[in-house]
Amino acid sequence: MRFSTGRGIRKRFLVPITALCAVVGLLLAGGPAQAATYNKYTRTQASNQDAGGIDTWAWLNKVGAGSEIDYQVHFQAYGEKLWVYVRVGMASKGKVTVVVYDTTGKHVDTDTFTVDIGENRELNLGTPDGSGNIAEGYTVYSRICVGNSTTCTPYAKGRA
Numbered sequence: 001m002r003f004s005t006g007r008g009i010r011k012r013f014l015v016p017i018t019a020l021c022a023v024v025g026l027l028l029a030g031g032p033a034q035a036a037t038y039n040k041y042t043r044t045q046a047s048n049q050d051a052g053g054i055d056t057w058a059w060l061n062k063v064g065a066g067s068e069i070d071y072q073v074h075f076q077a078y079g080e081k082l083w084v085y086v087r088v089g090m091a092s093k094g095k096v097t098v099v100v101y102d103t104t105g106k107h108v109d110t111d112t113f114t115v116d117i118g119e120n121r122e123l124n125l126g127t128p129d130g131s132g133n134i135a136e137g138y139t140v141y142s143r144i145c146v147g148n149s150t151t152c153t154p155y156a157k158g159r160a
């Protein structure tokens with residue numbers, strides 16, 4: 001999936017990003033092989049299938065490596081579904097965290113999912129686990145990280 005905003009930004013700032021990469025490359029010389037800099041994005045949108053629901057996207061693009069999405073988690077309020085994605089060729093698996101709060105703000109559940117390299121999978125969320133769907137109106141935060149590192153998107157805030 002691609003978003004016009006991300007592509008536009010990348011084109012507009014192509015030269016500065018390239019220059020920045022050169023600097024970052026120098027700073028990281030000799031560092032761990034998996035060290036890389038990612039642009040981090042989130043997006044939310046009112047569901048057009050589920051009144052009151054809010055869909056979310058959170059994704060990572062490696063700086064200077066083209067406009068393709070590398071890691072993504074997408075929450076769909078209609079049916080409480082989660083799509084997880086890690087692009088083929090990435091060095092690390094993805095780690096998705098989902099945190100759910102009820103309508104009074106009380107924490108209900110936190111789940112993590114490992115996403116294999118090259119995986120593009122739909123998950124049907126149930127909280128508590130195995131119960132079916134998350135109750136309507138609950139708040140659903142989701143984010144994706146590069147493996148177990150601290151390189152993560154911010155949490156995108158959706159509503160079931």
Ligand SMILES: [Ca+2]
Nearest residue numbers: 077078079160
């Ligand atoms: Ca829903």
